[in-house]
Amino acid sequence: MEIKSASEILKKARKEYDKNPRNWRIAVTKGSIGGFNLYIIGPPSFGVYQLNMEYVSPWKVEGCGVKIKNLDEISSFLKGFPEYGVRPLSRNVLAELEANLKKKSNLNKIIERVLREKPKAHPQLKKYQGILIGPEVHLPRSVIKGQDELERKLYRETERIISKKYPFKTSYYI
Numbered sequence: 410m411e412i413k414s415a416s417e418i419l420k421k422a423r424k425e426y427d428k429n430p431r432n433w434r435i436a437v438t439k440g441s442i443g444g445f446n447l448y449i450i451g452p453p454s455f456g457v458y459q460l461n462m463e464y465v466s467p468w469k470v471e472g473c474g475v476k477i478k479n480l481d482e483i484s485s486f487l488k489g490f491p492e493y494g495v496r497p498l499s500r501n502v503l504a505e506l507e508a509n510l511k512k513k514s515n516l517n518k519i520i521e522r523v524l525r526e527k528p529k530a531h532p533q534l535k536k537y538q539g540i541l542i543g544p545e546v547h548l549p550r551s552v553i554k555g556q557d558e559l560e561r562k563l564y565r566e567t568e569r570i571i572s573k574k575y576p577f578k579t580s581y582y583i
Contacts, residue, residue, distance in 0.1 A: 410475050410476075410559075411475065411476075412473050412474070412475055412562075412563070412566055413473060413474060413475070414472075414473055414570070415447075415460050415462050415470065415471065415472035415473055415474055418449070418458050418460060418474045421455075422449050422451065422455065422458070423531070425451055425452075425454065425455045426451070426494075426530065426531075427530040427531050427532065428454075428530070429452055429454070430494050430495070430527075430528040430529055430530045431452065431492065431494075431527065431528065432451065432452045432492060433449075433450065433451050433452070433492055433493040433494060433528070434448075434450040434487040434490060434492065434493050434546070435447070435448065435449060435450070435493040435543075435544075435545040435546065436448040436450070436487060436545070436546045436547075436548060437545055437546070437547045437548070438547075438548045438549070438550055439549060439550070440461055440560065440564055441550075441557065441560055441561075442560065442561060442564045443463065443564055443568075444461050444462055444463035444472065444564060444567055445461070445462055445463070446459060446460065446461055446462075446560065446563075447459075447460040447461075447462055447472075447474070448460075450487060456476050456477075457476065457477050458474050458475065458476050458477065459474055459475060459477050459556070459559065459560075459563070460472050460473065460474030460563070461473060461474065461560065461563035461564050461566075461567045462567065463567055463568075463571060465571060465574075465575055471567065471570050471571050471574065471575075472563075472567045472570070473563055473566045473567055473570060474563065475559070475563070477556075477559075487546060490544065490546050491524045491544055492528055493528070493543060493544065493545065494527075494528020494529070494542075494543075495528055495529055495530075495531060495534060495540050495541075495542050496523050496524070496526050496527075496528055496529065496540065496541045496542075497526075497529060497533075497534055497537035497539075497540055498523065498537060498538060498539035498540060498541055499537065499538065500538050502519065502523065502539075503538055503539050505519055506519055520541070523541050524541075524544070
């Protein structure tokens with residue numbers, strides 16, 4: 410099991426997503442020790458990755474991850490959720506969302522309608538006025554049982570990466 414940087418895994422995921430934007434799921438859990446876990450479930454050509462990540466600033470994360478073999482448990486758990494993806498929003502949908510926001514109406518029906526559309530690859534989105542990204546499933550605990558040792562290993566590696574790249578994050582302030 411080879412540990413890779415989160416940025417390397419995320420680049421690979423984006424490239425694979427753009428080749429085939431169908432059958433992706435994303436789950437996020439709080440790390441049992443620290444940080445958060447990101448599970449990326451793609452089509453069989455990509456597989457399933459578990460990443461441990463931590464914010465180093467409000468807009469930047471660092472971390473690492475591995476490709477995991479325990480596909481059945483996580484895949485069957487997330488099958489009931491809508492596919493993760495990038496979906497275009499037309500001017501009409503944006504106008505409908507804006508009108509419902511002004512009236513403080515429920516947006517669920519509009520969002521459900523958009524989520525029923527097939528996700529698109531990033532290059533296909535240039536002509537649209539807006540996009541909807543998601544959904545991500547956020548859970549309070551790990552999705553896969555028996556992954557405590559892997560989670561600890563990933564967390565330690567994430568901390569090592571952060572202390573090496575950002576030594577000021579791990580030093581004491583006086």
